[in-house]
Amino acid sequence: MTFTLILEQxxxxxxxxxxxxxxxxxxTLILGIMDFVFLAHxxxxxxxxxAAAAITLATGNFYLGVLLAIPVTFxxxxxxxxxxxxHLYRRDHMEQVLATxxxxxxxxxxxxxxxxxxxLFSDLPPSLSGFxxxxxxxxxxxxxxxxxxxxxxxxxxxxxLVSRTRIGAxxxxxxxxxxxxxxxxxxxxxxxRFIFATGACLAGVAxxxxxxxxxxxxxxxxxxxxxxxxxxxxxxxxxVRGAFVAAIIVGLVDTxxxxxxxxxxxxxxxxxxxxxxxxxxxxxxxxxxxxxVLIFRPTGLFPAKG
Amino acid sequence: MKRFITVCAxxxxxxxxxxxxxxxxxGYMTTLSGGAGIIGKQMQNAVNLAMEHKGGKxxxxxxxxxxxxxxxxxxxxxxxxxxxxxxxxxDVVAGVIWSNLLMAIHKPVTRNGTLLISSNAGPSPIAGAxxxxxxxxxxxxxxxxxxxxxxxxxxxxxxSVYLMAPNYQAGKDMLAxxxxxxxxxxxGEVYTKLGQSDFxxxxxxLRAAGAQATMIFQPGGMxxxxxxxxxxxxxxxxxxxxxxxxVDGVSLPALKDAAIGILGTQTWSPDLDNAINKKFVGxxxxxxxxxxxxxxxxxxxxxxxxxxxxAKSGSKDTxxxxxxxxAGNIPTTRGNLKMNTNQFPIQNIYLREAVKDAxxxxxxxxxxxxxxxxxxxxxxxxxx
Numbered sequence: 001m002t003f004t005l006i007l008e009q010x011x012x013x014x015x016x017x018x019x020x021x022x023x024x025x026x027x028t029l030i031l032g033i034m035d036f037v038f039l040a041h042x043x044x045x046x047x048x049x050x051a052a053a054a055i056t057l058a059t060g061n062f063y064l065g066v067l068l069a070i071p072v073t074f075x076x077x078x079x080x081x082x083x084x085x086x087h088l089y090r091r092d093h094m095e096q097v098l099a100t101x102x103x104x105x106x107x108x109x110x111x112x113x114x115x116x117x118x119x120l121f122s123d124l125p126p127s128l129s130g131f132x133x134x135x136x137x138x139x140x141x142x143x144x145x146x147x148x149x150x151x152x153x154x155x156x157x158x159x160x161l162v163s164r165t166r167i168g169a170x171x172x173x174x175x176x177x178x179x180x181x182x183x184x185x186x187x188x189x190x191x192x193r194f195i196f197a198t199g200a201c202l203a204g205v206a207x208x209x210x211x212x213x214x215x216x217x218x219x220x221x222x223x224x225x226x227x228x229x230x231x232x233x234x235x236x237x238x239x240v241r242g243a244f245v246a247a248i249i250v251g252l253v254d255t256x257x258x259x260x261x262x263x264x265x266x267x268x269x270x271x272x273x274x275x276x277x278x279x280x281x282x283x284x285x286x287x288x289x290x291x292x293v294l295i296f297r298p299t300g301l302f303p304a305k306g
Numbered sequence: 307m308k309r310f311i312t313v314c315a316x317x318x319x320x321x322x323x324x325x326x327x328x329x330x331x332x333g334y335m336t337t338l339s340g341g342a343g344i345i346g347k348q349m350q351n352a353v354n355l356a357m358e359h360k361g362g363k364x365x366x367x368x369x370x371x372x373x374x375x376x377x378x379x380x381x382x383x384x385x386x387x388x389x390x391x392x393x394x395x396x397d398v399v400a401g402v403i404w405s406n407l408l409m410a411i412h413k414p415v416t417r418n419g420t421l422l423i424s425s426n427a428g429p430s431p432i433a434g435a436x437x438x439x440x441x442x443x444x445x446x447x448x449x450x451x452x453x454x455x456x457x458x459x460x461x462x463x464x465x466s467v468y469l470m471a472p473n474y475q476a477g478k479d480m481l482a483x484x485x486x487x488x489x490x491x492x493x494g495e496v497y498t499k500l501g502q503s504d505f506x507x508x509x510x511x512l513r514a515a516g517a518q519a520t521m522i523f524q525p526g527g528m529x530x531x532x533x534x535x536x537x538x539x540x541x542x543x544x545x546x547x548x549x550x551x552x553v554d555g556v557s558l559p560a561l562k563d564a565a566i567g568i569l570g571t572q573t574w575s576p577d578l579d580n581a582i583n584k585k586f587v588g589x590x591x592x593x594x595x596x597x598x599x600x601x602x603x604x605x606x607x608x609x610x611x612x613x614x615x616x617a618k619s620g621s622k623d624t625x626x627x628x629x630x631x632x633a634g635n636i637p638t639t640r641g642n643l644k645m646n647t648n649q650f651p652i653q654n655i656y657l658r659e660a661v662k663d664a665x666x667x668x669x670x671x672x673x674x675x676x677x678x679x680x681x682x683x684x685x686x687x688x689x690x
Contacts (some may be wrong), residue, residue, distance in 0.1 A: 002514065005510065005511070005514045008510045009507055009510055009511075012506045012507045012510060013507075015506070016504065108340075112343065116344075117343040117344040117347050118344045118556070118559055118560065119344070119527060119530055119557075119559070119560035120560065121559065121560050121561075121562055122560075123534070123562075123564070124538055129538065131540065139540070141506075141538055141539055141540075143538065144506065210503075212534075212538075213504065213506075213531075213534065213535060213538070214503040214504060214530075214531045214534070214535075215503070215527040215530035215531050215534075215560060216560075217341055217344075217527055217530075217560075218340075218341065218343070219340060219341045220341075220503070220527075223501065223503065255507045256507075258499075258507055258508075259507045259508070259510070259511045262496070275495055275497065276497075278497075279473045279496075279497045279498070279499065280473065283473075283499050
C-alpha cells in the first residue's frame with residue numbers, strides 16, 4: 001500500500017466523484033427547486049452516451065460526437081419537460097414516482113428498438129488514449145484525467161451560473177419561495193423547463209464521458225441514479241454546492257473503500273472471512289455514510305432551504 | 307365447474323383428434339429484457355433457427371415453443387415455470403441463463419415430473435447432492451470451464467496470478483474451479499460488485515500487486531467494461547489477461563480490436579470442425595448478421611437434444627426422453643455429446659483466442675484442447 005497507489009486511487013475516486021456530480025447536479029435542482037421526483041434521470045445518461053457514441057461512429061470523430069450530442073441531450077430534456085413532466089408537477093410524489101419509473105422502461109425499450117439490445121461499440125479518442133505522469137513514474141490514463149478536468153470545469157460553470165447570473169438568482173429565488181418568485185413577475189414555468197433541460201444535459205455529458213470507458217447499453221445509467229440519490233441526500237436536497245461536496249465524498253469513499261477495506265479487514269480476521277465480508281461491507285459504505293449524515297444533519301450537509 | 311367441463315371436453319376432443327399427430331410443447335425460459343437481454347435474444351434466435359432446421363417438428367412430432375422472459379429475477383422465473391407447467395402444460399422446460407434462477411425452478415419443475423433442460427446455468431448443488439433424474443444439462447457444470455483455464459495456466463508454467471470475479475455464487479464457483487487445477491501463487495482474489503461498470507480502482511490495485519497473469523470471470527456487460535478499461539490502462543505490459551465467459555459473441559461486437567489476442571477456455575467455439583456446427587454458425591451468421599455466442603450454440607443444442615430424445619424414443623414421455631438423453635451420444639454443435647451419471651456433459655475444454663476472421667470481424671478460434679472428455683467434480687455426490 002504505497003503512496004503512489006493511494007494517490008492513484010484518489011484520482012480514481014475523484015473521477016468517479018465528478019461523474020456522479022454531473023448526474024446529481026441536475027437531479028438535486030429538479031428535486032429541490034421543482035419539488036419533483038424524477039427517477040428517469042439515469043435515462044438521460046444513457047441518451048447522452050448513445051448520442052455521442054452513434055455520432056462518433058458515424059463521423060469517426062469523438063469530439064464532434066460529443067459536441068453534437070450536447071444539444072441533443074438538451075433538446076431531449078426540453079421536450080420531455082414540455083410533453084410529459086410539466087403535467088405531473090401538481091400530482092403527488094407517489095404518482096410522480098410511478099410516471100417517471102414508467103419513463104425508465106420506455107427509454108430503455110426505445111433505445112433497444114432503435115439500436116438493438118447489444119452494447120454499442122465505443123472507444124477512446126486516439127488523442128486521449130495515452131498516459132500522463134501525475135508524479136514521476138506514476139502514469140495515469142489521459143482520458144480519465146480529462147474526465148476529472150471537464151467535471152471540475154462544469155462544476156465551476158454551474159457555480160458561476162447559479163451565484164453570479166440573473167438566471168442563477170431566479171433559480172435561487174425559485175428554490176426559496178416559488179410562489180413569491182412567480183408573483184415578482186418571473187416566468188417560473190420557463191425557468192423550470194430551463195433547469196430541467198440543463199440537468200438533462202449535464203447527465204448527458206456524464207454519459208458521453210462514460211461511453212468510451214464502459215459498455216454503452218440499455219439501462220446503463222440506472223446504477224448511477226441510485227448513487228446520485230445518495231449524493232443529493234448527503235449534500236442537501238436542492239444545493240448544488242452540497243451535491244458537489246457529497247459527490248466527491250461518495251466517489252472517494254466508494255473507490256477507496258472498495259480497494260482498501262478488504263486489505264484492512266485481512267489484518268484483523270482470517271483471509272476467507274475478509275474476502276467474503278470485505279466486498280459486501282465496501283458496497284455498503286456509502287449507505288452507512290448516508291445514514292450517519294442523516295442522524296447528525298437530517299437535512300444534509302448544505303441544506304438549500306433554511 | 308363449467309370451465310372444468312370445457313377443459314375436459316377440449317382435452318377429450320384433442321386426445322381423439324390427435325391420436326396420430328401429437329404436439330410436443332417446450333417452454334423456453336431466458337432473459338429477454340434488461341441489460342442481459344442481448345444474451346436471451348441470441349438464444350431465442352438460435353432456438354428459432356433450430357426449429358427452422360427441423361422443419362418445425364421435434365423428433366417428427368408437431369412442436370410448439372413458448373418463450374418466457376425471466377427478467378433475470380428468481381421470483382419471476384418461479385412464477386413462469388409454474389405457468390408453463392400448469393397452464394401451458396409444456397412437456398419440457400428449457401433454457402435458463404443464470405445459476406440462481408435455475409436453483410429457484412429446479413425443485414418445482416423436476417418434482418412435477420417435467421423434464422428440465424439447462425441451456426447454460428450449471429450450479430454445483432444440482433450436479434451433486436441435490437441432483438434430480440428429471441434434470442439434464444446441455445451446457446456444462448459451472449466449474450468445468452475455469453478448471454480448464456487453471457490447468458492451462460498451470461501447464462504454461464505461470465508463476466503467479468491475480469483473480470477477479472463478481473461477488474455471487476457463480477463467481478465463487480468459477481474461482482474455486484480454477485484453483486482446483488492451478489497450484490501457483492495467488493497474488494490476490496478480488497470479488498467485485500455484480501454489475502460493476504468501472505474497474506479502474508481494481509486495475510490500479512492489480513498493477514501494484516505485480517502478478518504475472520490475471521484471470522477474470524466477468525460475464526456480459528461487465529466483460530466489455532473490464533476488457534476496455536484493461537486495454538485503456540495499458541495493463542498488457544503489467545500482466546497477461548486470461549478469461550472465462552467474458553470474451554465471447556456477446557461482448558466481441560462492442561470490444562472489436564481491443565479483444566484481439568485474449569485467451570479464454572470454453573466448451574464450444576464458432577470454428578469447431580463438425581457438420582452440425584458449420585451449418586449452425588453459417589446459417590446463424592447469414593440470418594442474423596453476426597457470430598453466435600456460446601449461449602446461442604447451447605440453446606441450439608438444447609433443441610437438437612429434445613429432437614434426438616423424441617426421435618429415438620418415439621414419445622414425449624419424460625422418463626423415456628430422459629433415458630435416451632442420459633445414454634449420451636447426443637448430436638450437438640460440440641460433436642456427439644457424452645453424458646455423466648449426473649446427466650451433465652462429459653466434454654472437451656478448448657483454449658480459444660480472440661482473432662480477426664477473413665472479413666475482418668473479431669471472433670474466437672480454437673488454439674488447443676486443454677481437457678479431452680472432461681467430467682465435472684460433483685458427479686460422485688449425485689445419487690438418484
